[in-house]
Amino acid sequence: MLATYTHVTFLIAVVFGDAIGQLTRRDMSTDGLCTYTFRDVCVSQRMRDVTELRAVVNSLQAQLTLVNKVVAAIPDLREAMKQLEGQIDDVKDKAQQEGGPDTGKTTCGGAVYIRWGRKTCSGNDTKLLYWGVAAGSHYTHSGGGSNYLCMPRDPEWGKTTPGFQSGGHLYGAEYEIPSSNDPFSKANAQSLQDNDVPCAVCHVASRPTKLMIPAKRTCPDGWTTEYSGYLMAAHYTHKRTTYVCMDNAPEVIQGGGMNKDGALFYNIEATCQGGPLPCPNYGEGWEITCVVCTL
Numbered sequence: 001m002l003a004t005y006t007h008v009t010f011l012i013a014v015v016f017g018d019a020i021g022q023l024t025r026r027d028m029s030t031d032g033l034c035t036y037t038f039r040d041v042c043v044s045q046r047m048r049d050v051t052e053l054r055a056v057v058n059s060l061q062a063q064l065t066l067v068n069k070v071v072a073a074i075p076d077l078r079e080a081m082k083q084l085e086g087q088i089d090d091v092k093d094k095a096q097q098e099g100g101p102d103t104g105k106t107t108c109g110g111a112v113y114i115r116w117g118r119k120t121c122s123g124n125d126t127k128l129l130y131w132g133v134a135a136g137s138h139y140t141h142s143g144g145g146s147n148y149l150c151m152p153r154d155p156e157w158g159k160t161t162p163g164f165q166s167g168g169h170l171y172g173a174e175y176e177i178p179s180s181n182d183p184f185s186k187a188n189a190q191s192l193q194d195n196d197v198p199c200a201v202c203h204v205a206s207r208p209t210k211l212m213i214p215a216k217r218t219c220p221d222g223w224t225t226e227y228s229g230y231l232m233a234a235h236y237t238h239k240r241t242t243y244v245c246m247d248n249a250p251e252v253i254q255g256g257g258m259n260k261d262g263a264l265f266y267n268i269e270a271t272c273q274g275g276p277l278p279c280p281n282y283g284e285g286w287e288i289t290c291v292v293c294t295l
């Protein structure tokens with residue numbers, strides 16, 4: 001019994017030392033049993049049997065294990081706190097944006113696209129920034145820009161010098177779509193040929209990614225179809241322009257039916273000659289479709 005006590009005492013002293021209470025042998029009593037001091041409280045041998053001491057050791061070891069686990073987890077806890085703080089800041093920012101005063105400004109972010117041939121936007125959560133008239137470089141000019149522009153109807157000017165000096169020239173655009181080869185819906189205009197082309201600049205705040213897919217009329221799963229139609233650009237014998245997606249049911253500018261031939265829009269036809277388009281999926285001379293998608 002004495003040897004067991006001494007062993008336990010030694011074990012406690014080594015493992016926990018002064019930190020757990022200065023457990024030391026104090027005296028030998030007349031009956032040959034030991035008396036110990038535990039945090040300045042004398043405890044008789046009779047009150048401390050092996051079972052109690054083992055229980056104390058086990059309890060302290062369990063607590064020490066727990067403390068070690070807590071200490072080991074501190075870096076993870078700090079990282080988790082940092083992430084939580086970041087999330088709280090994000091929520092605060094969002095709440096401020098949504099709950100703040102209405103400044104009349106549009107929501108930050110989102111996608112912007114031009115709906116060629118239309119004066120309005122379509123789709124949920126889509127806002128018309130403005131509608132205007134399509135324009136570009138003259139179909140015979142080799143200089144100037146190659147892209148079509150959507151020109152506001154109420155332009156703002158800086159300093160102007162009347163007359164042409166030396167620069168690029170911008171022309172209004174018209175459809176070059178003869179009725180014999182007109183694939184478009186007639187829902188908004190019976191005839192497109194030589195009519196001026198409207199355009200709508202659309203902002204979709206909740207879907208920040210935009211994609212125009214040529215030769216498709218549907219969007220990938222999960223994407224929103226903004227509009228679909230037919231691919232258009234310059235005539236193959238004219239100067240090159242960028243490709244745009246003309247709405248399936250184009251509108252025309254009122255009073256813009258004169259044949260002025262400035263910037264022009266032509267349908268784009270697929271060809272299987274001299275290139276690797278995967279025919280027969282693409283037909284010779286077929287008018288290529290398009291769709292504008294957002295996510």
Ligand SMILES: [Ca+2]
Nearest residue numbers: 194259260261
């Ligand atoms: Ca024309």
Ligand SMILES: [Ca+2]
Nearest residue numbers: 269285286287
């Ligand atoms: Ca054709």
